[in-house]
Amino acid sequence: MPCDPAVPLLGWSSAPDGEPILRVGPVSASGTSIIELSTADDADGSSTVLWQISRDPDSAPAWNGTVTLGDVPPGFTQAVPLTEPVPRGAEASVSNGCYFGSDEAPVSVPAGVITTQVGAMSPEAFARDDGGFTPCPSSGRPQPNGWGWAVMVAGAGLLAWRAGSARRLPYTA
Numbered sequence: 001m002p003c004d005p006a007v008p009l010l011g012w013s014s015a016p017d018g019e020p021i022l023r024v025g026p027v028s029a030s031g032t033s034i035i036e037l038s039t040a041d042d043a044d045g046s047s048t049v050l051w052q053i054s055r056d057p058d059s060a061p062a063w064n065g066t067v068t069l070g071d072v073p074p075g076f077t078q079a080v081p082l083t084e085p086v087p088r089g090a091e092a093s094v095s096n097g098c099y100f101g102s103d104e105a106p107v108s109v110p111a112g113v114i115t116t117q118v119g120a121m122s123p124e125a126f127a128r129d130d131g132g133f134t135p136c137p138s139s140g141r142p143q144p145n146g147w148g149w150a151v152m153v154a155g156a157g158l159l160a161w162r163a164g165s166a167r168r169l170p171y172t173a
Contacts, residue, residue: 005134007101008032008094011114011126015068020105022067022092023114025130029065031096032133037069037082037105039090050090051082069105098136 008028013021024032037051051070055063059075067073069092070082086105093102103117113120121129 005099006131007099010101010103011116012106012109013114014109019068024065024094026127027130027132029063032094033097034095036093049080052080053078096133099133
């Protein structure tokens with residue numbers, strides 16, 4: 001039983017003009033609901049959304065998984081337009097509404113390959129290695145599984161027992 005949710009493998013290829021193209025595998029593309037580009041601004045880790053698109057709720061999941069940063073593929077709506085060049089260190093993320101995968105936008109990408117966090121891959125290997133997202137729970141947000149609940153209950157019980165059995169020393173001045 002896996003502990004972590006399955007998230008998509010993101011990749012990058014380059015357009016003929018050299019612009020980076022975000023690639024999402026075919027299984028993950030059908031479950032993608034939000035694509036975002038952001039960058040960290042401050043030492044406190046806050047980030048600024050540079051570009052964001054979301055899938056139209058009534059659209060079919062027929063998106064092919066490729067998008068040039070700043071463009072809006074059919075079936076998506078732009079929430080935040082890209083108004084500046086993509087800065088070094090910007091991070092793209094894709095989400096199914098519950099889980100997300102992310103990767104830093106590259107400065108350049110060699111022609112004919114897809115670069116990922118694990119290295120360069122052929123388009124065929126990239127498509128083959130895409131495992132998709134873990135589906136959202138029926139409640140719409142992640143929930144602990146049976147083991148998660150058992151650990152939480154056991155931990156709470158242990159804390160309650162420890163607090164009740166602690167020896168109290170008399171106050172002396």
